Amino acid sequence: MTTVNIEMLDLGDVVAELMESQGEKWLKIATRVVGNPDGARDVLQEAVRRVLLRNRPFQTRDEIRMYLARTISNAAIELYHIRRRERKRQLPLKDYLVAAPESYEPQDSLERKEHIEEEQRLMELLRQGLARLPVKQYEAVYLTVMEPGLSSIREAGIERGIPYSTLRHRSIQGLSSLRKYIEKGLRAMPSKVVLA
Numbered sequence: 001m002t003t004v005n006i007e008m009l010d011l012g013d014v015v016a017e018l019m020e021s022q023g024e025k026w027l028k029i030a031t032r033v034v035g036n037p038d039g040a041r042d043v044l045q046e047a048v049r050r051v052l053l054r055n056r057p058f059q060t061r062d063e064i065r066m067y068l069a070r071t072i073s074n075a076a077i078e079l080y081h082i083r084r085r086e087r088k089r090q091l092p093l094k095d096y097l098v099a100a101p102e103s104y105e106p107q108d109s110l111e112r113k114e115h116i117e118e119e120q121r122l123m124e125l126l127r128q129g130l131a132r133l134p135v136k137q138y139e140a141v142y143l144t145v146m147e148p149g150l151s152s153i154r155e156a157g158i159e160r161g162i163p164y165s166t167l168r169h170r171s172i173q174g175l176s177s178l179r180k181y182i183e184k185g186l187r188a189m190p191s192k193v194v195l196a
Contacts, residue, residue, distance in 0.1 A: 011055060014064045015048055022065070026072050032176060033076040034083070043079055047072040070165075077153060084145075089120060121189065122182070129181035140170030141178070177183050 017028075030040035040102065051068050058064045130138060143156035144167065157167040 003150060006180045009058060009061070009064070010063065011058070012052060014058075014061055015051060015068060018061075018065050019044070019048065020068075026069065030072060030076040033073075033172065034079050039079060039083075040076070044072060046079075047075045050075070060088035073168065083150070122186075125182045125185040126178070128185070129178045132181065137170050137177065140167050141174040143167065144171040145175070181194055 026044060027037070029042050030043040031037050034040055034043060047068060050071050051064075058067070127132075130141070133141065139160075140162075143160060144153045153168055153171065154164050156162075157164045160167075
């Protein structure tokens with residue numbers, strides 16, 4: 001790897017070249033983390049903004065590429081956690097905490113029953129998927145997604161003595177495996193029969 005004089009590297013030009021050559025790959029990775037392409041595009045824009053504002057000196061294009069990739073990954077994880085916290089705040093109270101008005105319509109009763117059965121199937125798939133994860137991936141998913149007391153992946157890593165990048169990688173791998181397992185389980189379930 002050859003070293004390039006710092007003055008010869010224009011950060012904006014290199015970032016633009018990298019986004020041209022690596023943007024699609026980074027967009028797919030960010031989409032897997034945040035769950036939708038629009039959010040992933042926001043992540044890429046935010047990461048580019050952070051890198052350009054920070055304007056640190058780099059010696060090579062590889063340094064810029066690695067720094068930008070790490071910034072994209074961090075921005076995606078941050079957005080994922082922000083959205084997760086927002087979803088938790090907006091969750092309705094559970095039905096058993098607030099008495100719902102009783103409906104005596106057979107259709108309503110059947111819909112409620114189907115909804116409960118669907119939730120139970122999803123929870124069972126989640127339990128099975130978690131049980132199949134390698135121990136270190138399970139620990140990472142538990143610490144970064146399921147542990148309510150920790151506010152960031154960095155804090156979780158510090159508490160357990162796991163390097164941030166290692167914990168983040170294990171968590172992403174674990175979540176990806178869980179998603180695939182649940183999707184496969186849902187596809188394997190028999191479709192509902194609709195009676196006319």
